[in-house]
Structures are given as structure tokens and as C-alpha cells.
Amino acid sequence: MLTEEELEGLRFDAAGLPVGPRRVLPLEPEPSPLVSRYLFPTERYRGEWRRHWIHLVPELAIGVGATFVMGYASGLLAKHNQGGVTGVVVLLWIAVLVWVGWKHLDWYFDRFILTNKRVMVVSGIVTRKVAMMPLARVTDMKYEQSPVGRMLNYGTFVLESAGQEQALREVKHLPNPNELYLRVCEEMYEPEAVEARLGRGEEGGGADDA
Template identity: 75%
Template sequence: MGNPEPPDPDEESARRRRQRDTEPIPRLQPEQDPGYGTDPSYSDETSYRTVYGADPGGTRQVHEEPVITYAPPDISADELAGLQIDSSGNIVRPRRVLPLEDEPTALVARYLFPTERFRGEWKRHWIHLAIPLLIGVFATFVLGYLSGYLASQEVAGLTTAVVLIWLVVLGWVAWRITDWYFDRFILTNKRVMVVNGIVTRKVGMMPLQRVTDMKYEQSPLARFLNYGTFVLESAGQDQALREIKHLPNPNELYLRVVEEMYEPHAVEARLGKEQAQQKKEEQEDGA
């Protein structure tokens, strides 16, 4: 009697695939599910559906199995705050910038024309006064000690000169502080401006449409104290504004300028909503 021929590998693989595809998928019955009866997402009503299958021998099987339905999850309005849809179909995301100022100060208003929209004004960071303040403190200690020494030596003329020098230094420090107070960086919907000076006034501006590149730089100290230097590049060669030092909250200011350059309609829409909300709150307070 001859040896039987080995099975064809292709036919054997095909038979295994048919057997695997026709095996019924095991399903948990409701009472076998650990969460049944304790999970509030299960519904009390159980429906059934007809399932058709076949066993490995090819016999057709028909049986009923329960269909487990789940109640929709309870999601609060706070959880959906970052996924709200506006009237245009866009997702309304939480704002990362502070609200815009309502009106410019009298110092800035004189440089704005009626058709442009005011977006904000900023004084330079207090680090801008670090050197003048250090000079004033140092001069106070040194000149105070020197005047005391000269007074003990009964040198009246030199003592008076030292006091006068000290007053001059303090006057220079006060001048720098006043100049810092009147130094403003201004943003509108059409341009950026820098206004500075007390006796002589300097006003520089750059249209937003001409800004081709913008960046801000921060040293480790600037990151710790939250200030930075803005660098603006424009299409023209002569630039009234290019490097603006010691501006506070540079990330906040960067977002505002970029939004005004690329999404002006979004700014107008947000301002309209803020004004409507403010009027509503005023009416509620008045009632």
C-alpha cells in the first residue's frame, strides 16, 4: 500500500480561512458583563436581534442575542466651553489675550484719526528705568557720604557743590521717570506707533500692511520679568520703527498684533460681543 499524498498547502490554508471566517464571534451576555446592573449607562430595556452563522461543519445556525444600549453621557456646559460653534460654523476657543481697552488716553488720542480703531497702548516695562534708578541710589549714598565728610572737615564750599551735584542727579532721574511715563507703544487696526518725549516729541509709526516680518526676543532675565524687544521688518528701506525695547507682556502683545494683521474680522466680532455683554450687564445692574 503506497504512502498517502500530503495535503496541498494552498487547500489547507483556504480551509482554515473558511473555518475562521464562519466561527461565531463570542459575545458577552448582559449578566456576564461586570458593569451590568451597576453602570448607569445601561438602559433598563433590552432588545434582541437575529444573528445568522454557521458552525465548522457548515450547518446554518440562527439564534437571538440581546442588544445592549447605552444612555448618552452627561456632559456639562463647562466641559463644552472650548468646543462651542459660532454662527459661522467655527469653533469658539477660549481667548488667551486680555480684553482690549475701551478708549485711548488723552496723550494718545491726539495722534489717532477718526476712522481708525484703537486697540491698546502700553508703557515700557519698569526695567527701562533700572539704570537711572541705580544711578540715583548710588549717587545718593556716595554723595551723601562725601558731603558728610566734607562738612566734618568744615569745607563749606565743597559741601555745597556736592549737594548741588546730588540735586542735579536726582533731577535727571526724575526726568527719565517722566519721560518713561509719556513713552507709549500704540496699536490700532491700521498701524503701530511709538510716542515719546516731554519737551520735544517724537512720533514714529508703521502701517500694519507694510509689516513683512515681526518677532520678539527675550533674554533669561526678560523671560523672568516678562518683557521683551520687538523687531519689525517692513517692505521699505527706511523704517521709522524697527526695534522697540522693553515692552511688557511680549507674548500677549505679539498675539494682539498678529491677530490684527491676519484676523481683523475676528477682532471686530469679538469686540461687538464684548460690548453687547457689557451693555447687558449695565442694564441688569440698573434694574
């Protein structure tokens, strides 16, 4: 368990400046029902995140574009008394909107999950996919941000492992990448600091030994 002096040192960076409120994301108390089914009893939940809304931009752009095209085509066909063709255009437009709605649901159920043992990505509605990588096997980790990503605060995580095959390597469009990067690094290299912040220092040690 960390001493009070060590815990106090975590509140300041290398330059001696106080650690700001955005340096470490708050710890969520409980996993959602979607995530809890994938956690084993001795695993400590640290948080789950949906991808940034930018992930939906291509689908939303298609939906908006289809709406404008449908409106223009319907007006043009109405002038030429093509009621049957207009019905087909409307059905196609509805199909596009249903597809956009499905993509939105897929985004909602897509989660990046962090525990004290591993990182996971759960995705899919009908066909559920669960990819994970143990923190102990992560040999390198980085995140990348484009200029737009820096403005909108999202990035791509790249995880490297000692193994040949990797079920989880690149995770795109994660929100707050700097804070999330610090969270994962802290879990990898300073797990006692996390437990100390949670007030679980002694309790966590007993659980890990079990």
C-alpha cells in the same frame, strides 16, 4: 462677520485646549488724551502700553548711587570743615535727582500704540517724536526675550517692512511680549475676530468701507 462656530473656534488652540486668559490682552475702550490726538477718525484704537519698569533701572541705579556717594562725601567733608564744598556736592546730587525725575516723566509719556491700521511709538516731553508703521507693510515680526526678560515678563519687538527706510523697527522693554505679539498678529491676520469680540462686526465693516 464671523459666524458663531468660527468665533467658538477662536476659544481653543491648535491642540484643542481652551485659550487661557493670558493669551489675549483685554481691549482698552478709549485712548488716553496723550494718544487720541495722533489717531484719525476712521482708525480703530486697540491699546497703548508703557515700557516695562526695567527701562528705568539704569537711571534709578544712578540716582541711588549718587545718594550714597553724596552721603559719604558730605560726612567726610563735614569732618574737615569744608562747608562750601559740601554745598556743591548737594547741588550736584539735586541735579542728578532732577535728571532721574525727568527720565521717569519721559518713560511715562513713552507709549507703544496699536490700532487696526498701524503700530506707533510716541515719545518725548519737550521734543515729541511719533514713529509708526502700517500693519499692511509689516512683512515680518518677532520678539526677543533675555533670561531676565523671561523672568520679569518683558521683551524687544523687531518689525520688518518691505520699505528701505523704517521709522519704527525695534521697540525695547515692552511688557507682556507674548500676549502683545498675539494681539498684533491677530490684528494683522484675523481683524474680524477682534471686531467680533468687540461686538462691532457689522459696524466695523461699514466703517472700513467708508
